Amino acid sequence: MKIFLTGFITLVLSLPVYAAVEEVNIYSARKEQLIKPILDRFEKQSGIKVNLITGKADALLKRIETEGTNTPADILITTDAGRLHRAKTAMVLQPAITPDIEKIVPSNLQDPDHYWIGLTTRSRIIVYAKDRVKPSELSTYEALSDPKWKKRLCIRSSNNIYNQSLVASMIVHKGEQSTEDWAKGLVKNFARKPKGGDRDQIKAVAAGQCDIAVVNTYYLAQMLNGKDSTQKKAAEQVAVFWPNQNDRGAHINISGIAITKASKNKENALKLIRYLLSPEAQTWYAEANNEYPVIKEATLSKTLKSWGQFHSDSLNLKELGEYNSQAVRIMDRAGWR
Amino acid sequence: MTTRYNKWVVIAVTTTLLLTTPLWVLVSFLFEPGNENWLHLVDTLLPEYIINSLWLMFGVTIGSLTLGVSSAWLISQHDFFGKKILHWALLLPLAMPAYIIAYTYTGLLEFEGPVQSTLRAFFDPQTVNAWFPEVRSLQGAIVMLSLVLYPYVYLLARTAFSGNTQQIMNASRTLGAGPYRRFFVIALPMARPAVVAGVTLALMETLADFGTVQYFGVPTFTTGIYRTWTGFGDTTTTAQLALLLLAFVSILIAIELWSRKKAEYFAQGTKSASLPATKLSGHKSGLAFMVCLIPVAFGFLIPATQLLTWSIQNAETGFNSEFLTLIWNSFHLAAITAIVAASIALLLAYVQRIHNSRTTRLSKRIVTLGYAIPGTVIAVAVMIPFAWLDNTLDSWMRNTFNISTGLLLSGTLFALVFAYTFRFLSISLQTVESGLKQIKPSMDDSARTLGANRWTILLKIHLPLLNRSLLVAFLLVFVEVLKELPTTLILRPFNFNTLSVKAYEMASDERLADAGLPALLIVLTGLIPVILLSKAIGKSHV
Numbered sequence: 001m002k003i004f005l006t007g008f009i010t011l012v013l014s015l016p017v018y019a020a021v022e023e024v025n026i027y028s029a030r031k032e033q034l035i036k037p038i039l040d041r042f043e044k045q046s047g048i049k050v051n052l053i054t055g056k057a058d059a060l061l062k063r064i065e066t067e068g069t070n071t072p073a074d075i076l077i078t079t080d081a082g083r084l085h086r087a088k089t090a091m092v093l094q095p096a097i098t099p100d101i102e103k104i105v106p107s108n109l110q111d112p113d114h115y116w117i118g119l120t121t122r123s124r125i126i127v128y129a130k131d132r133v134k135p136s137e138l139s140t141y142e143a144l145s146d147p148k149w150k151k152r153l154c155i156r157s158s159n160n161i162y163n164q165s166l167v168a169s170m171i172v173h174k175g176e177q178s179t180e181d182w183a184k185g186l187v188k189n190f191a192r193k194p195k196g197g198d199r200d201q202i203k204a205v206a207a208g209q210c211d212i213a214v215v216n217t218y219y220l221a222q223m224l225n226g227k228d229s230t231q232k233k234a235a236e237q238v239a240v241f242w243p244n245q246n247d248r249g250a251h252i253n254i255s256g257i258a259i260t261k262a263s264k265n266k267e268n269a270l271k272l273i274r275y276l277l278s279p280e281a282q283t284w285y286a287e288a289n290n291e292y293p294v295i296k297e298a299t300l301s302k303t304l305k306s307w308g309q310f311h312s313d314s315l316n317l318k319e320l321g322e323y324n325s326q327a328v329r330i331m332d333r334a335g336w337r
Numbered sequence: 338m339t340t341r342y343n344k345w346v347v348i349a350v351t352t353t354l355l356l357t358t359p360l361w362v363l364v365s366f367l368f369e370p371g372n373e374n375w376l377h378l379v380d381t382l383l384p385e386y387i388i389n390s391l392w393l394m395f396g397v398t399i400g401s402l403t404l405g406v407s408s409a410w411l412i413s414q415h416d417f418f419g420k421k422i423l424h425w426a427l428l429l430p431l432a433m434p435a436y437i438i439a440y441t442y443t444g445l446l447e448f449e450g451p452v453q454s455t456l457r458a459f460f461d462p463q464t465v466n467a468w469f470p471e472v473r474s475l476q477g478a479i480v481m482l483s484l485v486l487y488p489y490v491y492l493l494a495r496t497a498f499s500g501n502t503q504q505i506m507n508a509s510r511t512l513g514a515g516p517y518r519r520f521f522v523i524a525l526p527m528a529r530p531a532v533v534a535g536v537t538l539a540l541m542e543t544l545a546d547f548g549t550v551q552y553f554g555v556p557t558f559t560t561g562i563y564r565t566w567t568g569f570g571d572t573t574t575t576a577q578l579a580l581l582l583l584a585f586v587s588i589l590i591a592i593e594l595w596s597r598k599k600a601e602y603f604a605q606g607t608k609s610a611s612l613p614a615t616k617l618s619g620h621k622s623g624l625a626f627m628v629c630l631i632p633v634a635f636g637f638l639i640p641a642t643q644l645l646t647w648s649i650q651n652a653e654t655g656f657n658s659e660f661l662t663l664i665w666n667s668f669h670l671a672a673i674t675a676i677v678a679a680s681i682a683l684l685l686a687y688v689q690r691i692h693n694s695r696t697t698r699l700s701k702r703i704v705t706l707g708y709a710i711p712g713t714v715i716a717v718a719v720m721i722p723f724a725w726l727d728n729t730l731d732s733w734m735r736n737t738f739n740i741s742t743g744l745l746l747s748g749t750l751f752a753l754v755f756a757y758t759f760r761f762l763s764i765s766l767q768t769v770e771s772g773l774k775q776i777k778p779s780m781d782d783s784a785r786t787l788g789a790n791r792w793t794i795l796l797k798i799h800l801p802l803l804n805r806s807l808l809v810a811f812l813l814v815f816v817e818v819l820k821e822l823p824t825t826l827i828l829r830p831f832n833f834n835t836l837s838v839k840a841y842e843m844a845s846d847e848r849l850a851d852a853g854l855p856a857l858l859i860v861l862t863g864l865i866p867v868i869l870l871s872k873a874i875g876k877s878h879v
Contacts, residue, residue: 025831031842032834033851051831054842058567059827062717063748066724070731070744072831086570157554159564195473195554196443199847207449219847227653228850234449325374328568332381337556 023049024268027064028077029057030255034289035077041284042275048268057083064092064260074263075272077119079255080161082168084116085321087258096259096266097273104277105294108316109254118254119276120291123312124166125250126241127220128212129205138212140244141170141251145185153186154201154210157194158331162216162253167331168323169251169315176326183334194337199223199231206234213238216253221290221303242310249311253320255291346697349688352681353700356759359718360706363583366576374565374574386561390585392475393482393550393557394540400483401539404632405490406532410520411629413498414506416614417622423629425867430636431488431813432863434820436548437840437856439481440849441640443552444647446472473553481553482543484636489542489764490535491632492809493771497531498524516615529596530774534767537593541586541709541763547823558582559711566713579714586709590702641860648853660836660858667835668862670750670825671818674757675765675811681758682765682810686773687799690781691791701766708763712823719756719828723747753828760824761817765810772806773799816863836862 028035032054039050053060057078064071064087076093078084087093088111095114102110102117109118126138137148144153156163170179191210201213202220223235242250257276259269275281282298285291290301408427412420430438446452448466456465471477498506509523525532547559558578566575617625685704689697707715727744734742746752776799784794800807822837829838836855843852 031846033842033846053829053831053833054838055826056567058570059713059716062572063720063827066717066720067744067747068724068728070724070728070741070747072744072748157551159551159560159568161567164568193554196552197847200447203447203449209448226848227650230449325569325571328564329377332377337554 021049022047022265022268023051024074024265024272025051025072026053026075026077026272027060027073028052028054028075029060029079029083030054030077035285037288038276038281038285041281042272046268046271046275048271050272058086061087061090061092064262065090067262069262071260071262072264073260074265074269076258076260077255080165080253080320081116081118081256081317082161082165082321082324084111084256084258085318086324088113088115088318089321092261093258094261094263094266096263096270098270101270101273101277108314109256109294111318112316116256116258117273117277118256118294118317120255120282120286120289120293121252121312122254122291123217123242123250123252123310124162124214125217125220126212126243127202127205127215127238128241129208130237130239132208132211135239135241138241138243140247141166141214142174142182142244144212144214145182145189147185147188149189149212151189151191152211153189154191154204154213155186155194156197156201158328158336162198163214163331163336164324164327165253165320166214166251167327168320169313171323171326171330172315172319173248176330179327180330180334183330183336187335202238203231203234206237217292217304217307218290221301224303225290225301240307244313245311248315249313252312252317254294254317255289343692345688346692346694349685349697350700352684353704356681356755356762357703357707358722359715359756359759360703360710362718362721363576363580363710363714366573367580369573369577371577372571372574374569374571375577378561378565378574378578382556382561385556386558389475389550389555390544390557393479393543393555394589396476396479397482397486397539397543398536400479401487401490401536402532404483404487405535406494406525408487408629408632409491409494409498410524411625413495414516414519414524414614415617415625417617417625419626419630423626423633426633426637427491427629428488428812428867429633429860429864430485431816432819432860432867433485433637433640434548434822434837434840434856434859435482435485435546436552436822437644437844437852438485438636438640439478439549439552440844440852441643442472442477442481444849445639445643475553475555478549478553478555481549482539482546484632486539486542487632487636489538489813490532492813493531493535493538493768494528496805496809497528497771497775531771533593533596534771537589538708538764538767540589544582544586544709545711547711547713558585562711562714572717575714576718579710582711583706583709586706589709590705594702637860641857644853644857647850648857650850652850652854653848654851656854660854663834663836663839663855664858664862666833667819667837667859670753670757670835671815671862674754674761674818675815677754678758678762678765678814679769679807679810681762682769683803683807685766686769687795690773690778704759705763705766707759708761710760712760712821713827715756715760716824716827719752719759719824720747723752723755748828748830750830750833753825753830756824756828757814757818757821760821761814764813764817768806768810768813769803772803772809776802812866815866819859819863 036052039052043050060076061083064073064076076087093115097114097117105117109121110116128138167179167183170182198215198219201215202223204210205213220235223231226232244250257273259266263269276285277295279295279297282293282295286293286298287301290303292304412424444450453465453469505523506519509519545559547563550557551560562575562578565571565578685701689701724747727747731742734740780798781794784798820837822841825835825838836859840852840855840859
């Protein structure tokens with residue numbers, strides 16, 4: 001009993017001290033293993049204590065919304081632009097990104113109203129079986145609905161945000177009707193019902209279940225660099241194709257960051273964002289998940305370097321958020337499960 | 338008449354109302370007008386959600402009944418090779434999160450996996466491709482869920498078979514009834530409330546499952562709920578869809594009640610010396626062993642071996658001190674919730690027994706609904722009232738005393754335990770209730786005629802008899818909390834991780850090798866109470 005009482009009193013006494021410590025609180029949709037190490041480094045360098053909760057973006061957003069003005073969250077990190085846009089629309093963010101930060105990141109990778117900014121980019125690319133497909137047969141996302149790919153295409157479910165974003169970008173560029181026609185053609189080309197994640201699609205191409213697949217760059221790069229030898233072997237059987245290089249460029253998405261409206265540690269939050277955009281952090285942060293850094297000074301991972309330069313879609317990514325619901329409806333109507 | 342508003346009834350009803358706040362939050366969304374997303378859903382996906390969910394329920398009923406009842410019957414009534422170990426080993430699959438078992442079997446059985454590749458090397462690849470069943474399918478999901486959910490049926494049926502039913506079984510055996518007759522004419526009807534309770538639990542968990550069906554690409558209610566939320570960002574339609582799911586569950590519960598009403602068997606509450614279990618020998622013993630080994634092998638041994646192999650071969654990080662924290666976090670959360678849930682279950686079941694009125698019956702039914710609500714929905718529905726309470730108190734304190742209290746309950750372990758209790762109370766309640774059902778009311782009457790008051794009856798008669806059911810209730814909730822994911826993920830405090838969160842973060846990144854270790858640790862942590870309680874249950878067996 002005595003121990004408990006002493007423990008309790010110590011705890012209570014330590015509380016104000018604890019609160020006085022400089023800190024920054026993060027709600028992150030990026031997984032702990034892909035962010036904690038760099039946060040630890042920031043903590044050491046700046047002396048600012050970093051508190052972290054990871055989870056799914058929509059859940060974290062909902063939590064910030066319901067916690068309202070008392071939310072402890074200073075920062076929201078997501079792994080797609082659509083969710084940042086959703087957070088902005090939900091009025092839980094503040095336009096706090098300062099010009100010195102904005103000028104080092106390409107303008108299409110940030111919100112024009114200063115609400116959020118990209119930390120890394122990834123592209124949604126086509127991979128093909130080296131032995132069965134010639135790269136000359138491939139050209140654009142649009143051409144994937146061509147009947148010549150009938151029963152030869154693998155792609156994951158329309159529940160996946162990256163597919164939703166890809167379709168949203170198609171709506172912006174091509175209009176709703178032609179996107180729906182395209183989606184219908186695409187579904188006819190599915191080699192199997194959509195299932196599994198992006199890695200599964202790559203494995204299916206390697207195993208001969210389909211000839212081409214649409215996946216995010218970092219999944220392929222991670223399979224090539226991971227310890228799992230079967231995954232590595234599968235990944236080596238496919239090659240990268242950058243779609244739409246002769247027109248708008250390959251579709252990209254970001255992992256990004258924003259400061260909450262109710263933030264009580266805004267200065268610390270800005271310090272963290274500046275740190276995450278420093279060459280040192282960018283190199284690690286991008287390499288941890290085999291993504292592309294958003295600043296030029298950072299170095300690319302070896303695998304990404306080997307894939308060469310590519311031309312990316314310069315669409316402002318907030319559009320992905322704006323057209324997300326429409327994209328989902330189109331996919332539903334097209335029978336994309 | 339006055340007894341209806343007795344203080345215990347008031348306590349029970351208040352507890353129910355408080356605990357079900359999340360449910361009322363959901364119901365409040367019913368009054369919001371349906372929007373175009375509803376029409377879109379009805380036009381496109383809703384029929385598919387309903388049909389798939391129904392098939393899934395049908396399949397899991399068959400699967401969990403077959404595996405659970407057969408093993409429970411063999412274990413409780415017979416002696417055969419390996420029984421001592423299988424007796425508790427049959428519970429092991431319970432500790433295996435459904436989505437983890439789905440991942441492991443996919444790894445083994447998929448097109449590019451070792452099994453199909455080996456077959457293709459030996460046989461004509463075309464034939465293999467044509468004949469090999471697709472694991473990631475509706476059928477696959479049924480098998481996966483049955484494999485991890487049959488222990489509910491097994492545990493409750495075993496308790497019923499070896500409980501007070503035993504006495505009648507013994508009598509019938511001395512009267513010369515054969516094993517089949519004993520099973521179908523006596524044991525099964527008597528154990529029916531317990532078996533139905535077990536199946537109901539399995540089905541509610543099935544309806545709430547997200548991980549497995551999502552990974553297998555089977556659109557069900559849960560994936561629909563999640564998709565409506567993430568795809569449209571539409572909380573209203575999401576909540577309404579969840580309510581539709583609850584309507585489903587209410588039907589399920591109604592069926593269960595109906596089935597119980599038809600079979601209100603009360604067994605004698607007295608203890609009797611049981612005859613020794615039937616000894617099986619030779620091929621019969623081997624057969625019984627096989628029947629009980631199959632669920633253990635497929636529900637636990639094979640996936641656990643696969644996880645172990647993966648984590649040894651491919652994991653980027655091994656066991657380190659971080660895992661000790663994870664184990665402790667998971668363990669104490671699970672233990673606290675299991676105790677809270679068992680206590681509330683006892684309260685509710687008991688109040689209903691002494692004051693059986695419509696109010697008590699209804700309040701008890703309502704609390705059980707939580708189990709069928711997907712964890713994500715519960716988490717949000719818990720978050721809303723807690724944040725409201727915190728913020729209201731905060732602004733009142735600011736205005737009155739100029740002190741900010743901030744968030745007192747939101748984002749604390751209290752909120753988390755509350756959410757777990759709401760979600761899993763159904764399990765402890767079903768278990769305690771089916772235990773209480775086996776104590777004949779006439780016993781209470783005799784005790785009271787002899788001058789015992791309610792407390793004496795509870796402490797001296799019911800609790801000792803309920804001992805086993807309470808232990809089972811504790812165990813089941815404990816293991817459920819250990820593997821619970823969505824609620825934990827959303828409601829947890831800063832810098833607070835559990836084993837299931839760790840397993841999920843790795844698995845959802847498709848890093849199965851790294852998910853192996855935390856997943857195995859969930860199973861191992863779950864093993865501790867399984868073994869302890871098996872011992873305890875064994876001892877209380879008379």
